[in-house]
Amino acid sequence: MPAVTETREQIEKLGQSSYKWGFETDIEMDIAPKGLNEDTIRLISARKEEPEWLLEWRLAAFRAWLSMKEPQWAKVAYPPIDYQDVHYYAAPKKQPGPKSLDEVDPELLKTYAKLGIPLHEQAILAGVEPEEGAEERLPVAVDAVFDSVSVATTFRETLSKAGVIFCPISEAVRDYPDLVRQYLGSVVPAGDNFFAALNSAVFTDGSFVFVPKGVRCPMELSTYFRINARNTGQFERTLIIVEDGASVSYLEGCTAPMRDENQLHAAVVELVAMQDASIKYSTVQNWYPGDENGKGGIYNFVTKRGACRGARSRISWTQVETGSAITWKYPSCILQGEGSVGEFYSVAVTNNHQQADTGTKMIHLGRNTRSTIIAKTISAGKSDSTYRGLVRMMPKASGARNFTQCDSLLIGDQCGAHTVPYIENRNMSARVEHEATTSRISEDQLFYCRSRGLSEEDAVGLIVNGFCREVLKELPMEFAVEAQKLLQISLEGSVG
Amino acid sequence: MSDFLKISGLHASIETDGGAKEILRGVDMTIPAGELHVVMGPNGCGKSTLAYALAGREDYEITSGSVAFKGKDLLELEPDERAAAGIFLAFQAPVELPGVNNANFLRTAVNAVRRARGEPEMDAVAFLKAVRAATKSLSMSDEMLKRNVNVGFSGGEKKRNEVLQMTLLQPSFAVLDETDSGLDVDALRIVADGVNRLRGPEFSALVITHHKRLLDYLSPDRIHVMANGRIVHSGGPELAEKIDQEGYAAFLADAA
Numbered sequence: 001m002p003a004v005t006e007t008r009e010q011i012e013k014l015g016q017s018s019y020k021w022g023f024e025t026d027i028e029m030d031i032a033p034k035g036l037n038e039d040t041i042r043l044i045s046a047r048k049e050e051p052e053w054l055l056e057w058r059l060a061a062f063r064a065w066l067s068m069k070e071p072q073w074a075k076v077a078y079p080p081i082d083y084q085d086v087h088y089y090a091a092p093k094k095q096p097g098p099k100s101l102d103e104v105d106p107e108l109l110k111t112y113a114k115l116g117i118p119l120h121e122q123a124i125l126a127g128v129e130p131e132e133g134a135e136e137r138l139p140v141a142v143d144a145v146f147d148s149v150s151v152a153t154t155f156r157e158t159l160s161k162a163g164v165i166f167c168p169i170s171e172a173v174r175d176y177p178d179l180v181r182q183y184l185g186s187v188v189p190a191g192d193n194f195f196a197a198l199n200s201a202v203f204t205d206g207s208f209v210f211v212p213k214g215v216r217c218p219m220e221l222s223t224y225f226r227i228n229a230r231n232t233g234q235f236e237r238t239l240i241i242v243e244d245g246a247s248v249s250y251l252e253g254c255t256a257p258m259r260d261e262n263q264l265h266a267a268v269v270e271l272v273a274m275q276d277a278s279i280k281y282s283t284v285q286n287w288y289p290g291d292e293n294g295k296g297g298i299y300n301f302v303t304k305r306g307a308c309r310g311a312r313s314r315i316s317w318t319q320v321e322t323g324s325a326i327t328w329k330y331p332s333c334i335l336q337g338e339g340s341v342g343e344f345y346s347v348a349v350t351n352n353h354q355q356a357d358t359g360t361k362m363i364h365l366g367r368n369t370r371s372t373i374i375a376k377t378i379s380a381g382k383s384d385s386t387y388r389g390l391v392r393m394m395p396k397a398s399g400a401r402n403f404t405q406c407d408s409l410l411i412g413d414q415c416g417a418h419t420v421p422y423i424e425n426r427n428m429s430a431r432v433e434h435e436a437t438t439s440r441i442s443e444d445q446l447f448y449c450r451s452r453g454l455s456e457e458d459a460v461g462l463i464v465n466g467f468c469r470e471v472l473k474e475l476p477m478e479f480a481v482e483a484q485k486l487l488q489i490s491l492e493g494s495v496g
Numbered sequence: 497m498s499d500f501l502k503i504s505g506l507h508a509s510i511e512t513d514g515g516a517k518e519i520l521r522g523v524d525m526t527i528p529a530g531e532l533h534v535v536m537g538p539n540g541c542g543k544s545t546l547a548y549a550l551a552g553r554e555d556y557e558i559t560s561g562s563v564a565f566k567g568k569d570l571l572e573l574e575p576d577e578r579a580a581a582g583i584f585l586a587f588q589a590p591v592e593l594p595g596v597n598n599a600n601f602l603r604t605a606v607n608a609v610r611r612a613r614g615e616p617e618m619d620a621v622a623f624l625k626a627v628r629a630a631t632k633s634l635s636m637s638d639e640m641l642k643r644n645v646n647v648g649f650s651g652g653e654k655k656r657n658e659v660l661q662m663t664l665l666q667p668s669f670a671v672l673d674e675t676d677s678g679l680d681v682d683a684l685r686i687v688a689d690g691v692n693r694l695r696g697p698e699f700s701a702l703v704i705t706h707h708k709r710l711l712d713y714l715s716p717d718r719i720h721v722m723a724n725g726r727i728v729h730s731g732g733p734e735l736a737e738k739i740d741q742e743g744y745a746a747f748l749a750d751a752a
Contacts, residue, residue: 443555448591451551452601452661453579453609462604466595466644 035084038062041201044089048170048204051177057190061200064191071194074357075386075418076326078299086264088202088235155219162218164248165210169237172208179210183241187270187307187334195266195328196303199235203268206237209248211277217248220476236267242277244310249280251476265324266301275310275337280318282475283331284483286490287323294353294382297325304331305361308340308369316343317360318474320483322490325354330388332361335369335400342371345471347483349464349490350383350415359389359420364397364430373404376468379415380491386418393430400430408438409467411460411491461488499564500529500700501669506561508549519545521725522561527669530697532714534736535704537722538744543704544588546722547673550702551585552578565669579605580612584667586658588674588704593645598657601645602627606664630663633693635686651678659690670694670701676710688713708740721747 033040041062045055070081159166165176172180190200211217242248252269265287271279281304290297300323306315317331333342344360362371371391379385391402408417419436441463449459465472465484472480508520519542527533535543549556550563552575563570565581573581593601606626607617618626631638634656646654655675662670672691676684688710691701703714711719711733719735720727721744728747729735 442591444591445593447551447553447575448587448593449601449605450575451553451579451585452605452665453576453612454605455576455608456574458604458608462596462601463593466593469595 034087036062036086036088036202040088044202044204047089048173050173053181054173057185058201061190061197062202065194065197065201068191068194068197071328074328074388075384075420076328076355076357078326078355081264081299083198089204158218162215163212164215164217165208166221167208169206169208169239170204172210172239176208176210179241180208180239183239183270183272185270187272187305188268188303193303195301196268199237199266199268199303203235203237206239206267208238209240209242209250211242211246211248213243214245215243216246221248221250234265236265238267238269240270240279240281241272242274242279244274245276246274247278247280249282249476251282251284251479253284253286263296264299264301267303269302269304269331271304271306271315273306273308273310273313273315273337273340276312277310278314278316279306280316280476281306281331282479283317283319283321284475284479284486285319285321285323285327286486288325289323289352289354290325292352292381294325297354298323299326300324300329301326302329304329305334306332306342307334308337308342310340311337311366312339312341313337314341314343316341316345316474318345318471319347319358320471320475320486321346321348321356321358322486324356327354327356327358329358330360332363333371334363334365335371335397336365337369338366339368339370340366341369343474344371344373344375344389345474346375346387347378347468347471347487348376348385348387349378349487350380350385351490352381352383354381354383355385356383357386357388359387361390362392362402364391364393364400364402366397366400368399369397370400371402373402373406374470375404375406376471377406377408377417377419378411378464378467378487378491379408379417380411382414384416384418386420388420388422390422391424391432391434392422393425393427393432395426397427398429400427402430402432404432404434406434406436407467408436409464410438410440457488457492460491464488464491499526500531500566501525501527501702502562502564503550504562504564506546506549506563507559508545508556509559510545510556516557518559519556519725520549520561523722523725523727525720525727527700527702527718529700530695531717532691532695532701532703533718533720534711534714534716535702535720535722535727536706536736536739536744538748541722542725543722544673545725547585547588547671547702547704550578550671551575551583576608577612579665579667580609582668584662584665584670586655586662586670586672586675588677590646590649590654590658592647594647596645597641598643598645599627599641602641602661602664605661609665626664627660630660634660634663634690636660652680652683655679655687656683659687663690663693666694668699670699672701672703672705674704674706676705676707681709684710685713708736711736723748 038059041058045058188196191197240250271281273279287298287300308315315333321327331344335342342362348356348358350356359375360373373389375387377385377387387406389404391404393400404421406419410417417438421434423432425432445463446459449462450456464487472483475483503523503525506520506523507518509516509518523546537543545556549558558571570578603623610617627641636656640653646657649657658675675687679687691714716733719731719733721729
């Protein structure tokens with residue numbers, strides 16, 4: 001049995017058992033009744049002790065959402081979602097989990113080991129419960145290699161010394177209300193699209209980052225994130241603000257298969273880069289993709305957008321998408337500041353019955369703005385993958401330039417790959433270039449690798465990683481290695 | 497050990513638009529340990545098919561016959577298992593692997609084979625040392641290690657890269673499929689040196705070539721003439737001289 005199947009079964013088992021045990025106790029305290037109406041939103045806002053303005057903002061989003069229709073233009077098919085059959089608020093209190101790694105299923109740990117994930121992080125991912133008396137926020141088994149509570153504290157100190165704010169967005173609402181109020185919804189308005197409006201109405205938590213003028217964030221926020229941010233829920237909201245001349249690198253997600261009971265995910269990420277600021281936002285997404293027959297799996301409807309507000313600002317999106325049954329995601333850049341730069345590097349892998357419709361939008365408003373799009377799509381099994389991208393040169397975008405390259409790799413003869421580029425140019429001096437290729441993993445390449453001693457799966461992994469190299473090299477170093485292994489694991493069993 | 501490699505009655509065909517086409521029609525050949533044999537023959541006689549069949553390429557269907565390698569049934573093994581068992585094929589047209597770093601590819605291959613042979617894997621330092629020594633002996637620049645496998649390589653560089661792989665993988669049986677074609681005389685000598693360095697009582701090779709020139713550097717033990725999917729004549733090294741002067745006509749008459 002390929003490891004990926006085993007993993008899925010483990011995850012499924014964990015998912016089911018947690019569902020069975022999770023919500024039977026103390027229902028009224030922990031969970032809102034199913035369904036979405038103004039009362040649900042008032043309840044969420046009240047539970048989170050939010051200020052009045054935020055409640056009003058949520059309600060406005062909800063009213064906008066009511067008048068909107070679910071988008072149908074993406075090349076994905078799924079049964080209609082009953083939005084009234086979803087719990088929109090559940091306290092992050094969990095059922096008892098395993099007490100230490102010894103109690104975690106060895107098969108799951110094997111997958112973690114394959115990915116090279118450190119022991120203390122494995123514990124978090126597997127949902128190991130803290131021993132009594134351990135700090136609530138960081139449920140790490142005390143028998144782990146080192147005490148990550150202290151590590152996390154060190155991170156916090158380093159960051160606050162530099163003046164960087166990095167906290168859950170619910171904390172930011174409480175502690176930095178002016179900043180949140182100024183920027184929340186300023187890039188993705190509450191009524192931007194169906195899923196963004198839904199998120200704005202019911203988001204429960206997410207991350208908030210503020211890097212003040214002239215500060216280079218002293219560390220990759222990834223490290224911290226991986227240890228801290230979990231159970232942020234299905235409607236995650238992230239807001240990152242980087243002031244003049246400041247910079248940050250942020251990594252979202254994790255290469256390890258996360259246990260997750262929620263099928264519908266609709267996150268919103270907003271980035272704001274001021275003059276000479278730079279934001280590097282990397283995503284590795286490996287949520288449960290459903291089983292080999294396309295049963296189950298996460299629906300991932302995400303709105304991600306960055307605003308390059310200041311001159312010479314730069315926003316770079318890098319994503320490796322291997323999970324989820326359905327991915328609907330277009331990390332975008334609004335290039336307003338003169339000479340600002342937007343980049344999008346993407347690898348999307350689909351296998352079995354997965355469907356992905358993903359790409360980017362580069363909106364060039366300012367003079368001499370530049371954008372680069374490198375999208376690599378790999379389809380295997382019976383999956384279907386679409387690159388959908390928009391490059392729009394507005395009338396004032398003199399001298400703006402875009403370069404787009406979309407490459408699709410097919411494995412097997414039952415999958416599909418599609419490229420849908422939209423180009424709108426309203427400025428004669430702007431230049432747009434688009435290149436696209438579609439190819440198969442050739443028998444020649446496979447045989448060549450195998451005749452040198454590589455197993456079939458190692459050969460596929462090597463060829464696929466080579467195909468994605470331009471994108472993978474954009475990932476922060478520590479994750480590039482994991483991402484390479486992840487690509488290979490995602491495609492296990494796809495050849496032969 | 498006389499039956500180091502023994503090919504008996506090997507038939508192989510390939511699927512074409514017009515149905516299965518038989519290319520090997522009963523190849524018999526025995527290569528003792530430590531010997532270097534040569535296969536010569538006109539274009540389309542099945543030389544490359546024989547090479548692929550030995551390395552395990554799937555689109556060639558073995559319809560009958562057997563290949564025993566060191567007492568094992570070679571045809572039962574997957575291509576990577578054959579590599580681990582000590583078989584190496586130097587490709588006539590080495591394949592490009594875009595985005596795959598050459599050094600990384602070599603190290604992955606070397607360690608895959610070492611693992612399968614129950615030998616310890618080479619760490620980065622040991623590998624670097626080994627690969628530097630090998631490139632030096634092949635007059636290759638280290639710069640080729642940083643490039644992607646065969647991408648943008650000249651014909652000569654590709655062939656040398658094959659010999660580099662062979663040197664590092666340390667096979668006990670190497671098949672060289674027209675490794676000499678398109679090489680200038682200096683490159684030819686380097687390739688021959690690469691093969692000669694491996695020669696010993698536990699190493700055998702099958703060299704497929706059209707030209708006598710490479711053989712001048714290799715001192716082969718035996719020459720086989722292939723025509724129409726069969727070995728039609730075998731003889732000592734002097735046979736190469738005869739073919740060089742007279743062509744294949746005499747053998748083709750026999751094969752018909």
